[in-house]
Amino acid sequence: MSALKTYRRPPPGSHSDYLYPDYASTVSRAPSQPLVLLPQTLSEITGPVFGHERVSASDADLTRKHDGEPLGERILVCGRVMDEDGRAVPNTLIEVWQANAAGRYRHQRDQHDAPLDPNFTGTGRTLTDDNGFYRFVSIRPGAYPWRNHPNAWRPAHIHFSLFGNAFATRLVTQMYFPGDPLLAFDPIYNSVPAGARERMVSAFDLSLTEPEHALGFRFDIVLRGRDATPMEH
Amino acid sequence: MRHGLTPSQTVGPYLHIGFDWLATTDLVTQDTPGERIRLEGKLVDADGVAVPDGVIEIWQANAQGDYASATEKVIQGAGFSGFGRCSTDVDGRFHFSTIKPGRVPAADGGWQAPHIAVNIFARGLLKQLVTRIYFAGDAHQEDRVLQQVPAARRTTLIAEPVDDQPNTYYWLVALGGDHETVFFEI
Numbered sequence: 001m002s003a004l005k006t007y008r009r010p011p012p013g014s015h016s017d018y019l020y021p022d023y024a025s026t027v028s029r030a031p032s033q034p035l036v037l038l039p040q041t042l043s044e045i046t047g048p049v050f051g052h053e054r055v056s057a058s059d060a061d062l063t064r065k066h067d068g069e070p071l072g073e074r075i076l077v078c079g080r081v082m083d084e085d086g087r088a089v090p091n092t093l094i095e096v097w098q099a100n101a102a103g104r105y106r107h108q109r110d111q112h113d114a115p116l117d118p119n120f121t122g123t124g125r126t127l128t129d130d131n132g133f134y135r136f137v138s139i140r141p142g143a144y145p146w147r148n149h150p151n152a153w154r155p156a157h158i159h160f161s162l163f164g165n166a167f168a169t170r171l172v173t174q175m176y177f178p179g180d181p182l183l184a185f186d187p188i189y190n191s192v193p194a195g196a197r198e199r200m201v202s203a204f205d206l207s208l209t210e211p212e213h214a215l216g217f218r219f220d221i222v223l224r225g226r227d228a229t230p231m232e233h
Numbered sequence: 234m235r236h237g238l239t240p241s242q243t244v245g246p247y248l249h250i251g252f253d254w255l256a257t258t259d260l261v262t263q264d265t266p267g268e269r270i271r272l273e274g275k276l277v278d279a280d281g282v283a284v285p286d287g288v289i290e291i292w293q294a295n296a297q298g299d300y301a302s303a304t305e306k307v308i309q310g311a312g313f314s315g316f317g318r319c320s321t322d323v324d325g326r327f328h329f330s331t332i333k334p335g336r337v338p339a340a341d342g343g344w345q346a347p348h349i350a351v352n353i354f355a356r357g358l359l360k361q362l363v364t365r366i367y368f369a370g371d372a373h374q375e376d377r378v379l380q381q382v383p384a385a386r387r388t389t390l391i392a393e394p395v396d397d398q399p400n401t402y403y404w405l406v407a408l409g410g411d412h413e414t415v416f417f418e419i
Contacts, residue, residue: 004340009418014238016359023243025357028278029408031416036382038363038417039340043350046300048292048316054255084235097251107247109286123250159244159251167292167350168419170361174242191359192240199239222236 006040007168007224008084013193022187024148040168047166050093052127060126062096062138070120072101072139074214077175077202081132081162084225088132089169095161096136097123103142103156112144137214143182155182155189164223175219176201241360246286248354249320258319260293260331265313267296267332271401272366272392276325276353279409283325287355289406291317291329291366293348298335321355333368339377346376353406363417366404369393382415389414 018030038044063070077096081089099105099122102114106121120139128134141156157174164170176183178201183189189197199222208216244251261269276284294300295313319327336344349366365378367390373379379387389412392402406414 007419010238015241018359018362020359023357023359025243026359028280028282029284029355029357030279031362031413032279032409033386033413033415035416035418038378038381038419040419041340041345041378042300042337043292043294043345043348043365044419046292046302048314049302050255082236084238086234086236095251095255097247105247105250107250109246121250123254125254159242159248161244161251167352170290170352171239171241172244172354172361173239174245188242188359192242196237196240199237200242221239224238225235 004040004042005045006227007045007166008227010224014196016191016193020187020191022149023191044168045166047163047169050127050163051091055093055125055127060124060134060136062098062120062122062124062136064137065121066119068119070100070117070139072117072120072142075138075140076208076210076214076216077136077138077158077219078205078208078216079134079219079221081128081134081164081221081223083223087225088128088130089164089223090128090130090132092128092165093125093163094128094134095123095125096138096158098138098141098158099144101139101142103144114142114144140177140215148187153182153185155180155186160221162221162223169223171221171223173200173221177217178202178204243356243359244288244354246356248286248288248356252288252318253320255318256320257314257317258329260314260317260329265295265332269400270331270333271398272329272331272404273395273401274327274404274406276321276327276355276406277408277410279407279413281407281410283323284321284355284408285323285325287321287325287353289319289321289327290352290354291331292350292352293331294334294337296332296335298337300337341377343375343377345378346371346373348376348378362408363419364406364414365390365417367391368402386413386415
């Protein structure tokens with residue numbers, strides 16, 4: 001009999017509910033039936049592995065994808081991916097995407113009347129190192145309007161997608177910037193209970209900031225940890 | 234001290250620019266052992282309206298019931314990775330070419346019926362929805378996970394063969410409405 005290393009269920013207050021009417025798109029997309037509790041099996045505690053054959057070092061620098069440099073404030077976003085027990089999550093794929101400095105995405109459905117930047121695509125990816133650390137180079141994204149409610153603006157953010165060690169640890173989130181006055185008005189950010197939502201706000205870090213080059217922001221990411229007692233099967 | 238989990242957020246409407254580089258709709262190579270299947274599906278909201286800004290990710294065992302990472306076979310462009318990702322199109326449709334997975338062990342002994350684990354992301358989903366695809370015609374009576382699902386809703390997890398299209402299955406994902414798909418908390 002082998003022991004299955006199952007993952008701890010998120011404590012109450014960790015995430016949004018699916019239905020959050022202030023974010024209008026949830027109304028027709030949130031399930032109305034209760035979720036069915038699934039005992040974790042091999043299908044949930046394993047997950048895809050992505051290696052360096054798919055990701056190169058240059059993929060982590062969003063400012064070097066074109067002939068010229070993108071407009072905007074150059075930033076470094078650095079952090080550590082760990083589990084709830086503080087254990088590093090090494091060699092795991094992180095995908096990021098974001099708007100340009102003017103608040104415009106390079107996407108056909110983005111109709112915001114702000115300029116595209118020919119030198120900025122806004123996508124990147126990297127693998128965490130052996131100690132769970134990662135580093136992206138980018139530009140600070142702009143805020144942009146959306147039609148959720150009158151005069152609605154999304155605070156500046158970078159989308160983060162992580163796999164972790166298992167199907168059960170998959171996470172897509174958004175990283176915000178400290179002191180952004182739009183956070184107070186944003187239903188996507190505020191859908192997460194107070195006490196947890198603040199974890200999505202990066203910290204300005206002078207020690208990460210490179211003189212004459214770029215501002216440094218620290219964003220640590222915590223994925224689900226394992227249950228203390230493995231289930232026997 | 235325990236660290237607080239990073240909360241989930243929606244992928245938003247522009248998910249494609251982040252996800253399309255790893256689009257993986259064909260999981261098989263010429264050498265992949267197993268029964269080749271094509272999986273076709275559609276993602277709709279509670280009103281039955283197509284969801285054109287969603288992504289379906291699948292994770293499955295190979296034909297022998299082994300998961301790639303469980304056997305330490307890191308994906309190197311060869312072998313069967315078990316991972317697929319497909320954005321929904323303007324009609325909410327998605328598809329995968331893969332192999333029928335083998336049975337994998339259940340949590341408390343015994344075997345699970347062949348299934349594929351699914352994560353669904355979309356604008357309007359503040360966290361992903363987790364579900365499973367089973368296959369019509371398999372023995373489902375003993376599957377511990379399906380047993381947890383109210384009998385009347387089990388069919389929402391079962392992909393049905395498509396008439397006149399060999400080895401093709403169809404699976405509808407409804408985020409709400411009368412035939413809301415069963416979603417899991419894992």
